[in-house]
Amino acid sequence: MRRTSRRRSLLVAALCLLPAAVAAPAGPASAAPGVPGASGGPAGAPRPMATAGEVVADARLSSIRDDPAALQAFFRALPKGGELHNHLSGAVSTEYLIRLAAEDGLCVDTTTMTAVVPPCGPGTRPATDANTDRAFHDALVRAWSMQDFPQGGNGHDHFFDTFGKFGEVTWRNRGKLLAEFADTVVEQNQFYLETMVSPASESARKLANEVGWDADLARMHGKLVADGKLDKIVAEARKEADDGDAEFRTEAGCATGAPRPGCGLTVRWISQVNRGSTNERVFTQMALGMRLAEADPRFVAVNLVQPEDWDTSLANYSAQMRMLKYLRGVYPKAHLTLHAGELWPGLVKPADLTFHIGEAVDVAGADRIGHGVDLVHENDWQRVADTMAARRVAVEVPFTSNAQILGVKGADHPFETYRAHGVPVVLATDDPGVSRIDVTHEYRYAAETYGLTYRELKDLARASLEYAFLPGASLWQGNPTRDGYRLAGACRHDEPGSDRLRPHCRRLLDASPKAAVEWRQEAAFRAFERHVATGSKAG
Secondary structure, three states: OOOOOHHHHHHHHHHHHOOOOOOOOOOOOOOOOOOOOOOOOOOOOOOOOOHHHHHHHHHHHHHOOOOHHHHHHHHOOOOOOOOOOOEEEOEEEEOHHHHHHHHHOEEEEOOEEEEOOOOOOOOOOEEHHOOOOOOHHHHHHHHHOOOOOOOOOOOOHHHHHHHHHHHHHOOOOOHHHHHHHHHHHHOOOOOOOEEEEOOOOOHHHHHHHHHHHOHHHHHHHHHHHHHHHHHHHHHHHHHHHHHHHHHHHHHOOOOOOOOOOOHOOOOEEEEEEEOHHHHHHHHHHHHHHHHHHHHHOOOEEEEEEOOOOOOHHHHHHHHHHHHHHHHHHHOOOOOEEEEOOOEEEEOHHHHHHHHHHHHHHOOOOOEEEEEOOOHHOOEEEEEEEHHHHOOOOOOOOOHHHHHHHHOOHHHHHHHHHHHHHOOOOOEEEEEEHHHHOOHHHHHHHHHHHHHOOOHHHHHHHHHHOOOOOOOOOOEEEEHHHHOOOOEEEOOOOOOOOOOOOOOHHHHHHHOOOOHHHHHHHHHHHHHHHHHHHOOOOOO
């Protein structure tokens, strides 16, 4: 079993592969004369100068760009903020899903490679066979993930089809999935996790069918909340979360003397809405997720899932944005992050590429956008990008997912376009288990593909915490995407990682969960830069 010390040992091992640079980093207030901070985005206030530690780390990154092993060690050890865009059911490794299927006594339909409930009748075989039959095991891995998927194949359909194949495994093991994924997030040197689930899905479906559809959204909402019907499902969802948390804590050994790494991770839930469903079910799931976010601090937001290019998703897109606009007025404390613009020419008609991101921002009032790949095909796309920048609406970018599902990568991807317009950008994994990657891979891809500097990578990691749905004041002042990351007044004279903080800084960190997590990352960056410079081991 993994233990708390494992994260530290992984960091030490990775840093040991980084030869010493030529200079040691200076303290947080010092800077290397004449070396500007990271560029990108429209001009604002003069950006902070790079510290000596950042200069050394950037020099090290430049020196190892042709050394794959050293690059992997560098990016593995790099602090990487928070994981904001992922689906819990697709987050863990396929091998772990196969193991759970065997433990749960499930069967596998050998024609479709779908996990099904026992008994194992004709055309099926026990999932436990994967423990001894390597060919069967490997066939499951290929069916339940993008492993060995042929170049030029229909990655879009195969990717989305995997969820139905292992769905019988994931719905019954939320706590175990979280324990596994939380460990991975910590071991990737991340400090925060938001993950998507479908709360009380069956009860929400039954309530939607009972109430039926009403195009008058206020009246529709009134029917859902009448006689406490929706509140009963909120209570069920909270109990479901309690049970999942208990399973997580048991699986991870959080109350033992040897807790797994994920026990110390800050985790929040995002409620998924199945956009391909009927209007009544979509609206009911939206209302449930938003009411839940205002009732339980573990739940922070609502998102729409399922392929954006399905016929029903396309036909109902604008109506769903109007539903969200109405519900945001009812539940103003609930956040909204939306899959929008996960489209590309050839996948849908040209007209369908012209408005999805714009309506998610302008109509629904999204706080973040997931994917946003078709940006330059939107009507008046520059205005859309500038609006996102002005409102600080971040875009969540999972490079590998975009390549596997849409075939979009490199110069075709709008990553650089968003940055040029000052839109906050955060890197994410989407479904790392299905994609067979981790967030280290995504950061390394960004650096190698777009020639990012160390400071630019550092600011991407900072952005993933700055635009997380954690409550409280930020550690940073102003608009850091536009003006650069400058410590707020309360902590600007304090040193990340120090145990001796001034009272103003201590009060901020004690009062603000967001600032506290951001401070942890700054301490990790300071340690990372010191180790890169000296080649010393942690601790």
